[in-house]
Structures are given as C-alpha cells and as structure tokens.
Ligand SMILES: Nc1nc2c(ncn2[C@@H]2O[C@H](COP(=O)(O)OP(=O)(O)O)[C@@H](O)[C@H]2O)c(=O)[nH]1
C-alpha cells in the first residue's frame with residue numbers, strides 16, 4: 589500500500605459530497621469545519637484551515653474553490669520536507685526518543701529495515717536498558733532482520749551502550765546508527781539526564797552529531813500525543829517526528845494537528861507492526877490520501 593492510499597476512504601468522500609451539494613457558502617464553511625474535526629483534526633487547527641480557505645475564496649462561489657483552497661492550506665501545514673542526507677557517503681547517528689510504548693523500538697527496527705533496503709549499512713543501538721525487555725526486544729528484531737545490534741544487559745548504563753555502539757559504527761564503517769532509548773524513568777529528571785548524557789557521548793565521539801533526534805509519537809492517542817511531544821521538546825532538540833500507529837486511527841487528521849502545532853517536520857509514519865509498515869512522509873501524498881487525489 590502507498591502512503592496516498594492509507595486514508596483514502598474517510599474524509600475524501602464526505603468532502604466530495606459536500607462540495608457537489610447545492611449548499612451555500614455559510615453552510616459549506618460550517619460543515620467543512622465539522623468534517624475536518626470528525627476526521628480528527630483538532631478544532632483550533634480545523635478552524636484556522638477553514639478560515640484561511642474561506643478568506644482566499646473571497647466572494648466567489650465556494651463550491652468551485654474550496655476543494656482546491658483547502659488542499660493548499662493543508663499542504664502549507666507541512667512546510668518543510670526533509671530527507672535524511674545519507675547521500676555522498678554521509679554517516680549519521682539517529683537518536684529515537686519518546687514516551688514508553690510510543691513505538692520507538694518497533695520504529696528503530698522499521699527504519700533499519702527501510703534504510704538497509706536503500707543499500708545502507710545500518711547498525712542498531714539498544715540503549716533502553718531500563719525496561720526488562722527493552723534491549724532484548726531490539727535484539728530479536730535485529731536477529732529477524734539480519735541487522736547487527738549493540739546492546740547491554742538490563743540496568744546497564746545506556747551511556748556505555750551508546751559508547752560501544754558508536755565505536756562499532758565508526759570502526760566497521762556503518763552508514764547509519766539508529767539508537768533506541770528508554771521512554772520511562774523514575775522521574776522526568778532522570779530521563780532528561782539520561783538523554784542529555786547520550787547526546788553528549790554522541791557529540792564527543794562524533795562532533796556535530798547527533799545530527800538527528802527524532803521524536804516517536806503514538807498517533808492513535810490524538811491530543812495526548814501532543815502533550816507528550818511538548819514535554820520532550822522541553823529537554824531535547826528534536827528535529828524530526830515519526831508518527832507511529834497510524835493504523836490505530838481511522839482518519840489521519842491527527843497527523844495534521846500534530847504537524848500544525850509542533851512545526852517540526854514529519855519524516856516517517858508507521859502503520860502496522862511489521863518491518864515494512866513504515867512510509868517516508870510526503871505532504872503531497874498524505875493530503876491526496878485525505879482529500880482524494
Ligand atoms: N498497530 C501498530 N502497533 C505498533 C506500531 N508501532 C509499534 N506498535 C506496537 O506498539 C507497542 C509498543 O511499541 P514499542 O516499539 O515497544 O514502543 P516503545 O516502548 O516506544 O519502544 C508494541 O506492541 C508494538 O508492536 C504501529 O505503527 N502500529
């Protein structure tokens with residue numbers, strides 16, 4: 589399945605019916621907002637999208653313009669498209685952070701599979717030594733996918749796992765090191781300190797790194813994902829989002845809400861529990877999926 593097919597049925601049909609109905613401008617505006625909210629776009633975001641479309645539509649007949657204008661407004665929610673720069677032999681450390689259960693470990697495995705599929709040499713670092721199964725869960729993925737994993741025992745210092753993983757990454761000429769981290773600590777301060785320490789170790793062994801710190805969010809939790817995101821933003825320099833568990837939300841509007849409120853590029857979306865259930869995010873394909881292309 590392609591990204592543009594993930595949400596094809598929900599909003600697109602409703603809007604199609606709305607735009608081809610004989611309703612007047614005010615009715616269309618009201619119903620448009622309602623439909624966006626029903627598609628899981630947060631009310632303030634839906635309100636802004638509709639107001640912006642209505643303003644641009646001006647006095648013209650709403651029906652002819654709204655579909656096009658709404659598409660433009662939705663695309664504008666995703667201003668920055670980034671691709672991970674692995675071209676030209678660039679070598680990258682990618683740190684995955686997020687709360688417990690958001691999908692980090694699964695995403696680490698999916699990303700490893702994705703980039704290996706692009707011909708990259710990938711190493712996984714299992715720095716979630718806090719949770720009993722955290723490190724071995726990634727080791728199992730590594731075994732299944734044939735991708736090497738550097739880990740540590742339960743309770744081991746995550747910093748030392750990262751240190752060892754960095755050494756392997758450098759000595760054995762891997763293109764990409766994907767570091768999975770713990771999402772839960774006894775306190776927020778512990779988690780913060782641990783992530784800071786990991787970041788420091790990476791920066792010391794490879795100055796300028798980590799180039800990438802991605803926040804993995806459980807998109808099926810809607811507004812709660814945003815609350816989590818804000819917490820993490822307080823203490824890590826996040827420069828990319830991965831929205832996991834989109835299969836747990838029928839409508840996809842959560843992606844719009846998160847992107848609109850975070851203003852951090854959405855880089856990948858997860859939609860299922862297997863290694864292949866990951867898509868590199870494209871705003872155009874995603875908006876096509878929401879509105880029907
Ligand atoms: N349906 C679905 N489940 C997912 C997805 N990503 C992760 N999961 C599941 O969510 C649970 C928690 O994921 P995990 O990777 O362990 O989260 P972590 O605690 O952040 O490392 C596991 O049961 C995963 O199989 C996804 O995109 N879709």
Ligand SMILES: [Mg+2]
Nearest residue numbers: 692693716722
């Ligand atoms: Mg995990």
